[in-house]
Amino acid sequence: MRVCANLPASGRDVRLDLFRGLANWAIFLDHIPHEVLNSITTRNYGFSDAADLFVFISGYTAALVFGRIMIERGYVAAASRLLRRASELYAAYIIVVVIYIAVIAWVSQQLHDPDDLNQFNIGVFMSRPLWQAVQALALRYTPVNLDVLPLYILLLGTFAPALWLMVRKPTLILICSMAVYFVARHFGWNLAASPSGSWYFNPFAWQFLFFLGAWIALDGSHAIQSIIRSTAAFWLAIAYIVFALIVTTAIRAPELGSLIPHWILQLFDPNDKTNLAPCRVVHLIALAVAVTRFLRLDSPVLQWRALAPLIRCGRHSLQVFCTGIVLSFCAHAVIELSLNSLWAQVFAGAAGILLMTAVAYFWTWPKWTIGRAGRGGRSILQPRRPAIVAGLKPID
Secondary structure, three states: OOOOOOOOOOOOOHHHHHHHHHHHHHHHHHOOOOOHHHHHOHHHOOOOOHHHHHHHHHHHHHHHHHHHHHHHHOHHHHHHHHHHHHHHHHHHHHHHHHHHHHHHHHHHHHHOOOHHHHHOOOHHHHHOHHHHHHHHHOOOOOOOOOOHHHHHHHHHHHHHHHHHHHOOOHHHHHHHHHHHHHHHHHHOOOOEOOOOOEOOOOHHHHHHHHHHHHHHHHHHHHHOHHHHOOHHHHHHHHHHHHHHHHHHHHHHOHHHHOOOOHHHHHHHOOOOOOOOOHHHHHHHHHHHHHHHHHOOOOOHHHHOHHHHHHHHHHHOHHHHHHHHHHHHHHHHHHHHHOOOOHHHHHHHHHHHHHHHHHHHHHOOOOOEEEEEEOOOOEEEEEEOOOOOEOOEOOOO
C-alpha cells in the first residue's frame, strides 16, 4: 500500500504549543481543591476540559512528528522513536509517582493530617508499599491526579503498531478506533486498577480522541477543509458551544437549572469523563472549528509577548505537567493551612503557575557539553545543539 497521508508543511504550529500550555495550566488549577482560580478553566463552561484538549493535541502531534519520520526514514525509525518517547514518559511517570508519594506522606505527617493519604490514594500505598510499587510499575496503581500520564503512555505505545497503516489508510484506522470507542462504552470495557476499580481515563474510550487528532494531522484536515471553512459549520459549532455553556452553567447553578427542562439536563448530568461521553467529543470538535477560524497559523496574535509563557510551557509540556502535579498538592496544603482563605487560594494558584513557567524557561537554556578546542586540546564549554529530525524542531 502506498503512503497517502497529507502532512502539513514542515515547521512548528505554535497554536499547538499555546493550547498545550493552556491545558497544563488548567490541569494544575483543576487539581487543587477549594481553589478560586479554577473557576476560570474550561471545564466550567462546556462539556470538555483540559484533559480532552491534552489528549487530542497529543494524538495530533504524535502523528505529525512520527508520521513524517516514517515517510522520510521508514517505519523502523519512526517506531523506535515512538517507543523511546513512550519509555521517557514511563520513566518520568515513575519518578513523579515517587516524589508525589513522598511529598504527600511527609506533609501529612508534619501536619498530623492523615486524611490527605486517603484523599490522594496514598494510604493504599503506605499499607502495602512493595505490592503497590509493583502495581505502579504495571500502571495499575496511580495516585490521584496522575491518571492522564499512564493513559498517554499507553496510547503512545499502542500508536507504534498502528502508525504503519495510519499513514496509508488513516480513515480506516479512525473508523476502527470509533468502533472500539462505541463497543467499549456499550459493554463497559476498561482496564483494572489497584487496589480495586478501573482506570479513571478508560483507554478504550479515550483512544478515540487520540486517533481523531492523529487522523486530522495525517489526512482529515484536507478531507474536511471545505466543511470546516463553511459558514454553516462555523455557526453550528458556535451554537453547540453556547448550548454547552448554558447546560453546564445550569447544572452547576441549581437556581438557573429550573429554567431548562429537566430531561435536557439529565442527558448531560453526569458528564461521563471516565468513558468520554460523546458530548465531550462533539464539544471539543466545535471548539476546534471555532478556534481555527479565528486563530490561523500566521496570526499576529501568536507573536504577543503575553502569550509567550503559555507557548513556552506547551513546548515543554512533560516537564511542566509533572511539576504541576507536585505543585498542585503543595498548593492544596497551603490553602488548607490558611483555612481556605481567598488570599491563599490566589497566591497558591498564581505561584504554582509562575513556578511551572520558570521550569519551562529553565529547560530552554543552552545545555553545555565539554569539548576540545583545536590543537592545544584545551577544554572549553560548547553549547549542545538539539537534534533536528526531518526539518522538525524537537517537541517535548
